[in-house]
Amino acid sequence: MTTATMDAPAAEAPAGIVRHRRLVAPIALGAIGLLSLIVFGFGTQGGLETTFAIARPTDFVDIPDFAVPSQATAIILSLVALGLAGLSFWFAWAHRPVPLWLYSAFALAVIFAMLTWVGAGKGSTSMQITGLLIGSVFLAVPLVFGALAGTLCERSGIINIAIEGQLLAGAFLAAVVAGGVASASGSRALGAYMGLIAAPIAGALVGAALALFAVKYWVNQIVVGVVLNVLVVGVTNFLFGTLLKENPDLNQAIGLPRLPIPLLHQIPIIGPVLFNSNMVVYLMYIIVIVMNIMLFKSRWGLRVRAVGEHPRAADTVGIKVNRTRVRNTILGGAIAGLGGAFFTVANGLAFGKEMTGGKGFIALAAMILGRWSPKGALAAGLLFGFADALREQFGIVGSSIPSQFLAMLPYLATIFAVAGLVGHVRPPAAEGIPYKK
Structure with a gap:
């Protein structure tokens, strides 16, 4: 083996083979991040706060509710989402698979930006994080x-x-x-x-x-x-x-x-x-x-x-x-x-x-x-259950989002996940084919 061969980058494709970059997911993440910045970030009125509740009275540790500035928090979380979308584009451009942690972090950033936007200025009602997670698990069953x-x-x-x-x-x-x-x-x-x-x-x-x-x-x-x-x-x-x-x-x-x-x-x-x-x-x-x-x-x-x-x-x-x-x-x-x-x-x-x-x-x-x-x-x-639980949480808080759109959330999540973000999947090769001896 020559020195030139040993020094060749491992990611370089053999001659005659064209490697296509899968940019659908990074583009989709970028569009969602930009939409989050416009709607949840700049769409939140300044000077308002969002209250989050984590603990319950029966828990070992009493964690008090906490409030965050709505607009600043939503903008920061949306910018984090856009940064992760840019990182996913770099992975795709380098022909490397986008890691699962990046998708998870992106989803958390956008979700919390949305929760911050929905709960802005509703001082009498807090965003129940534990209740949202309980509903997600139960509705996912x-x-x-x-x-x-x-x-x-x-x-x-x-x-x-x-x-x-x-x-x-x-x-x-x-x-x-x-x-x-x-x-x-x-x-x-x-x-x-x-x-x-x-x-x-x-x-x-x-x-x-x-x-x-x-x-x-x-x-x-x-x-x-x-x-x-x-x-x-x-x-x-x-x-x-x-x-x-x-x-x-x-x-x-x-x-x-x-x-x-x-x-x-x-x-x-x-x-x-x-x-x-x-x-x-x-x-x-x-x-x-x-x-x-x-x-x-x-x-x-x-x-x-x-x-x-x-x-x-x-x-x-x-x-x-x-x-x-x-x-x-x-x-x-x-x-x-x-x-x-x-x-x-x-x-x-x-x-x-x-x-x-x-x-x-x-x-x-x-x-x-x-x-x-x-x-x-x-x-x-759990992902689809969370989308369903989110609809119920928004209804309790009194979101300005139309109820018809909230009812569509689980199905929209289904379409985006399967058609846009799932990537290339291969079902079992003999699925749907009768076996005839």
Whole structure:
């Protein structure tokens, strides 16, 4: 090896290969940062203050509320965001991947600039940071469960568009079983937990129908998923108008109790967010950890990924491709059905028509943004949950932003994250392709 070869920069592309710079994300960050400076920075009236509240009365440490000058803080945070956007442009120009910490820091700067702008001059109302985080985690629950279901199915080669139907079916059966058990036993807590057990069964049934048509009859998986969504909506609406109307005891507002973890739930900020929830939230943490380990650190996970990437090669080494796909699709449906319990027993609400409100489709976006991994699904679900919680926080504070725009926040976050900032992602190679021996 010559000295010239050794001294050549590692990033230099070989002759004849053109390396394209991916500038979409830096340009998008720059535009958002500039918009933040104009709207949140210069759009805030001078002389006003914004009050932030962090601690709660039950915390170990009493952290007092604090106020910051609204305009100066919003301008500084927006300038920090613009600086990070410039740094991301430098990374892209040098053909280097933009690090995750940069995206996170940019998002925090813009979000706090927006919170400062919204809370400016509202001395009687403070921006509740802990409450915002609690809402983000809780509202992310169905999205994370749905994204986990999609990840498990698509890693084995089955496109699961039926997540919306699985969530709705889980919500319906959880409410019916909870109401029936509570009426028969007189224990609302027992009814809620039995409803939580029943929810995955409903999702698994929808998953079994998807597996039947996709694996055995080779029907287009996207079409099957859409049909199953419409079928579940129709069936639940019919039963809501007949069975539940004639038997109101089957559709009661029964909720799971909170299970605060001793001592830990009193830690400021993270205590109320992570350690003072009901069983559904704790199950979400457990399933994300178990799935991430099993999918990437076990023989079972290696076989699942092999089936989704190269089923013919997997078959030659003795892996039952179609059996693996059927099992994963049913298991994925059960996980989504468990997420459906969020809408009824986890929230303490009675079942209502089409109460999932399109969360299954946002879960699909979270799956793509999370790059088909459980921990990525959790992070993406929390992002969309935060957008939803932000809408509720703005409504409480009395923001001047139109309510229609606030209702659009989760969906706008979905579009920007998947279309503009997610970058290049590659789904499993054999996804959506039936395996024919």
